[in-house]
Amino acid sequence: MNLTFIGTGYVGLVSGVCFSEIGNQVTCVDSNQDKIKQLNRGHVPIYEPGLKELIQKNQSQGRLKFTSRLSEAVQEADIIFICVGTPPLASGEADLTYIKQAAQDIALEMNGYKIIVTKSTVPVGTNDLISSIMQQLSQHPFDVVSTPEFLREGTAVQDTLHPDRVIIGTEDERVAAKMAELHRPLSSNIMITDIRSAEMIKYASNAFLATKISFINEIANICEKVGADVTEVAAGMGQDRRIGSSFLQAGIGYGGSCFPKDTDALIQIAGNVDYEFKLLKSVVEVNKDQRFNVIAKLKHCLGDLKDKQIGIWGLAFKPNTDDVRETPAMEIMEELLQEGAIVKAYDPIAADNFRKSFRHEDLVIWSPDAKAAAAECDALCLLTDWAEFQDQDLKELQQLMKQPILIDGRNVYSREQVSQTDFQYYSIGRPDIGGLYPYKEESMMLS
Numbered sequence: 001m002n003l004t005f006i007g008t009g010y011v012g013l014v015s016g017v018c019f020s021e022i023g024n025q026v027t028c029v030d031s032n033q034d035k036i037k038q039l040n041r042g043h044v045p046i047y048e049p050g051l052k053e054l055i056q057k058n059q060s061q062g063r064l065k066f067t068s069r070l071s072e073a074v075q076e077a078d079i080i081f082i083c084v085g086t087p088p089l090a091s092g093e094a095d096l097t098y099i100k101q102a103a104q105d106i107a108l109e110m111n112g113y114k115i116i117v118t119k120s121t122v123p124v125g126t127n128d129l130i131s132s133i134m135q136q137l138s139q140h141p142f143d144v145v146s147t148p149e150f151l152r153e154g155t156a157v158q159d160t161l162h163p164d165r166v167i168i169g170t171e172d173e174r175v176a177a178k179m180a181e182l183h184r185p186l187s188s189n190i191m192i193t194d195i196r197s198a199e200m201i202k203y204a205s206n207a208f209l210a211t212k213i214s215f216i217n218e219i220a221n222i223c224e225k226v227g228a229d230v231t232e233v234a235a236g237m238g239q240d241r242r243i244g245s246s247f248l249q250a251g252i253g254y255g256g257s258c259f260p261k262d263t264d265a266l267i268q269i270a271g272n273v274d275y276e277f278k279l280l281k282s283v284v285e286v287n288k289d290q291r292f293n294v295i296a297k298l299k300h301c302l303g304d305l306k307d308k309q310i311g312i313w314g315l316a317f318k319p320n321t322d323d324v325r326e327t328p329a330m331e332i333m334e335e336l337l338q339e340g341a342i343v344k345a346y347d348p349i350a351a352d353n354f355r356k357s358f359r360h361e362d363l364v365i366w367s368p369d370a371k372a373a374a375a376e377c378d379a380l381c382l383l384t385d386w387a388e389f390q391d392q393d394l395k396e397l398q399q400l401m402k403q404p405i406l407i408d409g410r411n412v413y414s415r416e417q418v419s420q421t422d423f424q425y426y427s428i429g430r431p432d433i434g435g436l437y438p439y440k441e442e443s444m445m446l447s
């Protein structure tokens with residue numbers, strides 16, 4: 001089939017490339033000409049394992065092209081995917097400016113029947129809005145379908161080629177059959193539903209995953225006070241198939257371009273129909289606090305942070321991505337600088353992106369590698385669980401530092417690794433590994 005993807009962010013680019021990989025003729029369009037120039041020169045604007053190779057392969061086999069010329073791309077296509085951003089407004093609501101613009105752009109270039117598929121995450125009712133924009137501006141027939149995207153950054157290619165499920169929101173049987181045919185090479189688990197339910201499935205899924213994370217983070221905080229190990233607790237809970245083991249990794253909270261934005265948007269969607277989503281509001285609040293756990297632990301070890309040298313390992317919101325949108329590292333570093341600490345930072349991939357968006361860029365010492373970031377530090381904080389950090393020799397690391405204090409915000413190191421060192425080690429919800437918690441002994445005793 002001839003497919004056009006509008007927007008070459010994570011979703012448009014990865015989906016476009018993967019649909020070309022399974023044999024479709026794909027055009028990816030972006031209004032950002034610089035992005036298109038880069039892509040045509042072989043430079044991939046995002047870091048995503050496996051993506052560059054797939055782009056090269058499908059481009060050279062003539063199934064994939066990049067352009068900023070929308071008219072051709074719309075006119076050649078049977079199916080057009082809208083994959084533009086839906087960033088948050090100050091109120092938390094999704095900004096639909098790019099969606100409306102894309103619908104108008106498509107409508108003005110129509111030359112016959114097409115299926116318009118919304119892959120962007122959009123509030124319930126947005127596909128109806130797209131339909132009405134199209135109807136006003138074009139005489140040509142069309143159908144609008146909601147097919148939300150569930151890929152994760154860092155594993156986006158695998159997630160797209162092997163999705164757990166495909167959700168297709170349409171009330172038209174022929175459109176459903178065509179969409180199912182398109183997706184069948186990727187998954188046999190295809191659910192056809194109505195448009196509004198499809199729109200809601202996306203928000204509900206992200207909100208539920210965010211809830212699991214905030215839930216386990218609160219359990220971790222309690223574990224620290226009662227002397228239990230959250231990784232053992234999560235492993236025990238996860239063996240119940242009704243609970244499942246994924247997204248129970250305690251840490252410094254979720255970040256990224258989607259969970260923070262989509263939880264806020266769902267709270268607003270509910271608010272707009274006079275429903276207060278109390279549970280989700282708490283999830284968001286817990287998440288905002290969780291990152292400061294790192295600062296509390298630093299203060300417990302070092303007291304006043306003024307003039308203390310603190311190393312930061314990891315700036316991306318998760319490993320295997322250079323995305324720093326809503327990364328917890330941003331606020332942690334701001335707080336450290338505010339406290340008068342000297343901050344040294346390193347990330348294997350995301351440092352350049354982080355520097356561009358960090359307003360105190362000039363106050364940080366940017367280190368070329370992990371060891372340099374730790375050298376001469378009073379404490380080291382691990383904020384992103386990159387494999388590179390997991391593989392470090394802790395004994396060697398300890399020698400480099402002024403004081404052997406390690407705050408592991410992602411529970412990366414094992415008891416065995418830590419016990420072979422003199423590190424004063426604090427992780428999240430594992431009070432028995434390394435660090436001594438002052439409140440542990442007295443609060444653990446039942447009377």
Ligand SMILES: NC(=O)C1=CN([C@@H]2O[C@H](COP(=O)(O)OP(=O)(O)OC[C@H]3O[C@@H](n4cnc5c(N)ncnc54)[C@H](O)[C@@H]3O)[C@@H](O)[C@H]2O)C=CC1
Pocket residue numbers: 006007008009010011012029030031032035083084085086098101102105119120121122149150151152153257258
């Ligand atoms: N980033 C992710 O991992 C995931 C994102 N989503 C959702 O997918 C949507 C897109 O997200 P990202 O790919 O991260 O977005 P992004 O913001 O990284 O990229 C969007 C792209 O669309 C382009 N664009 C905007 N308006 C355009 C127009 N009228 N014509 C042509 N190009 C246009 C922009 O120049 C930009 O390159 C959002 O709604 C997001 O919530 C869903 C699942 C995963």
Ligand SMILES: O=C(O)[C@H]1O[C@H](OP(=O)(O)OP(=O)(O)OC[C@H]2O[C@@H](n3ccc(=O)[nH]c3=O)[C@H](O)[C@@H]2O)[C@H](O)[C@@H](O)[C@@H]1O
Pocket residue numbers: 121149150151152153154206209213246247248249250251252253254255256257258259317318
């Ligand atoms: O809508 C989206 O954009 C996407 O949002 C998330 O994907 P992503 O943000 O790429 O990454 P995740 O792997 O979900 O991680 C999100 C954040 O949660 C944190 N996390 C994740 C899992 C966990 O157990 N604990 C935890 O703290 C990660 O460190 C990261 O900061 C969802 O997992 C995708 O299904 C969805 O498509």
